[in-house]
Amino acid sequence: MWSERDHTFKYEQPQSYKFDFNIDQVNEMNIETTTDAGVIPLHDDLQQQNLTPDQLQELFSRVSSELVAESTDDQEFFKREATIKVPKTSKIIQTPFPPPPSDRQEDFDIHIEHLKQLAKKEASSLVIERHSPNENDVDHVLSTITLTFNQSMISVSSLDEQMRAEDLGISLTPNVEGRWKWIGTQTVQFEAKHRLPYSTKYTLRVNKEHCVSVNRGKLDDEFFFEFSTATPTVREFLPDGEVSTLKPTCFLLFNQKIDKNEIFRHLCVVRGDEHKISNKELELVDETTAKSEFKSFINEKEGNHAQYIAFTFKDDLLKATQYTIQVPAGCPSAEGPLVTTSEWSASFNTYEPLKIIDWFPNTNNEWQKTALPGRTWSLTFNNSLDHSTIKKSLFRFEPEFVSKINLKETLLLGIEHTEDNDRKILLHNKSQSNTIYTLLIQLEILKDIYGQTLQHDHSDQPIQFEVQAIDSPTLGVLQGESGMIIMDPALLNEPCYTFIVCNYSELILRINRVKPEHYQEYLLYFNRRYRSDEEQKPDDKLPGE
Structure with a gap:
């Protein structure tokens, strides 16, 4: 027995359920159900028996005697009308080829004589x-x-x-x-x-x-x-700015192929005092050295390996001097007969002797004449310094720092020299207010990256740091991000951390050695110590030992 319900389409009335009974199918289902169960009955008397068609018909006649068939229950199958085909846009016309003379359209007349006259007529000018x-x-x-x-x-x-x-x-x-x-x-x-x-x-x-x-x-x-x-033009030139050697290699890259010997013969090098250096004092650099030193400019794929010239100087150049490279008018090319019509030039400078160019605080500086007590001082040089030659013992101050507690204590706490600012030295100190300190540097030891030693006349140009007088109440500043102070690894010899105090005669510092497991305990201590909303307990102790 199955329950069926036809689908309702547009313009179709809803139908009630209709039951169809097929005796043969019911028997087959019973047989399949009994067989698929695969269960052996305990007693033969309890086995299911199949009813004959006559017996089933007798049973159905009992229940269907009161059923009345309604003629409205039977309806024909509803089928939607077929979709109309898309009409064709073209129309096929059957016609013979070639078309008969009667169908040919001749809207104009062709006269051979007229065409001959047109042919004889002169054409318009070519432009x-x-x-x-x-x-x-x-x-x-x-x-x-x-x-x-x-x-x-x-x-x-x-x-x-x-x-x-x-x-x-x-x-x-x-x-x-x-x-x-x-x-x-x-x-x-x-x-x-x-x-x-x-x-x-x-x-x-x-x-x-x-x-x-x-x-x-x-x-x-x-x-x-x-x-x-175009005639020869210099596209790239090196060196630029200040050179790090007194025998620099000059490199000129042109926009076209050149004859190096011809360009070298026309080149001119002029010193800052208008002295012209002879070409005999110059020498060409071999191709292997040039390609190794200027490999970022010489590219075989671009075909510019024949467009450059590299030369150097036989003798050392003067220090602190400007040199100008000139390519005069009349320089030839290796591609054509035309020569340059204008002069090209570029300059570079040699490094200067090592000297101090500024310091902080500086009484000669209108904006930075004085500094607060304990404020870090600085020295600025004209060249980058050799880090290995910087020592704390090179610096001495007058007046000497006198400690009431430790006679071995000095004014200078530590010095700092970093790679990102290699022309400057920071001086961490314990300066006193209302005092002028004069710095004396031991010469012939401090060097720059060029190997030059510091030359400075302290009598002619004294280096003085003026510390301003402060009449303010006691003040102390010791700060660290989130309460944590990180020591600077760039400090030389003796690591230190500088903080500022005013009008304190002495300070007592307590330092504990801690381990990673003390970090959580330290955070709790820090919160109670420096936050006003936390209750401070008298028995609070620093973590560690």
Whole structure:
């Protein structure tokens, strides 16, 4: 027995459930159910027996005697109307080929004599509408030359043919390796195999007698145009700024191929006092050394390995002197006959002797004349310092610092020199208010990265630090991010941490050694100690030992 309910579609009335009984199917289901169970009955008397069709019909007749069949229950299957096919947009017309004479349309008359008269009529003048390049001085890479006419020069069927532009009187001098090709029927283009060489003057000419269009149009005048490619120009120059050696290597990269010997012969080096250095005092650098030292500029893929020159000096240059490299007008190129028409120059400076150029606080400085007691002082040099030569013992102050507690205690607590600011030394001190300190540096020991020792005349240029007088009440500042102070690893010899106090005669510091397991205990102590909303207990102890 199955329960079925037909689906309801549009324009269809809902139907009630309908039951269909099939006796044979019921018996088969009973047999399958009994067989699939796979259970062996305990007693043969309890086994299920199949009813015969007559017995089943007798049972169904008892229950169906009161059922009345309704004619409205039976309805035909509802089928939706088929979708209308999309109409075709074209219409097939059957006609013979060729069409019969009666169907041919002839709206115009063709007269052979009229065509002959048109052929005899002179064509309009041929004009070159545009050409590229159109400037006389070309300062960029040029690989194509284009001419565009106002009339068709070849027929469409000839585009695929190798029609020679020379046959139309078109020429380019001097000759460049490449080929002419047509782009359409009115435009012809010369395509160089590589590019047009630099430092060359070119002439583009079109002969008016040989240049004839398809319509037999001719030029009124001969076309003549001259243009020149760029002469040698320096694109990159090294060194720039201050050099770190007195025998620097100079590197010049040009925009085109050059003859190194010819450029070297024209080069000129001028000192700051207008003294000209002879080329005999210079020497070319070999190719292997140049490519190793300037490998970021010499690129084989760009083909610039023949566009540079590198040279150095036979003798040491003067210190603290400006040198100017000049490429004068008239320098030749290896690509063409044209030479440079203007001078190019660039300069660099040699390093100066090591000296002190400023310090803080400085009485000669309008904005930083004095400093607070305990404020870190600084010395600024003109060159980067050699870190290994900086020692605390090099610095001595007058007046001497006198400690009431420890006679061995000195004014200078520590010195600091970092890589990111290698021209400056920081002096951490215990300066007193209303005092002027004079610094004396032991000479011939402190050096810069060039190996020069410090030369300073203390009598002519005294280095003084003025500490201002403070009448304020007691003040102490000891800070650290989240209560944690990190010692600076850049401090030399003796690590220290500087904090500022005013008008204290003495301080008592307590330092405990802690381990990682004390960190949580320390945070609780810090919160109670420095936060006003936390209750402070008298028995609070620092963690550690």
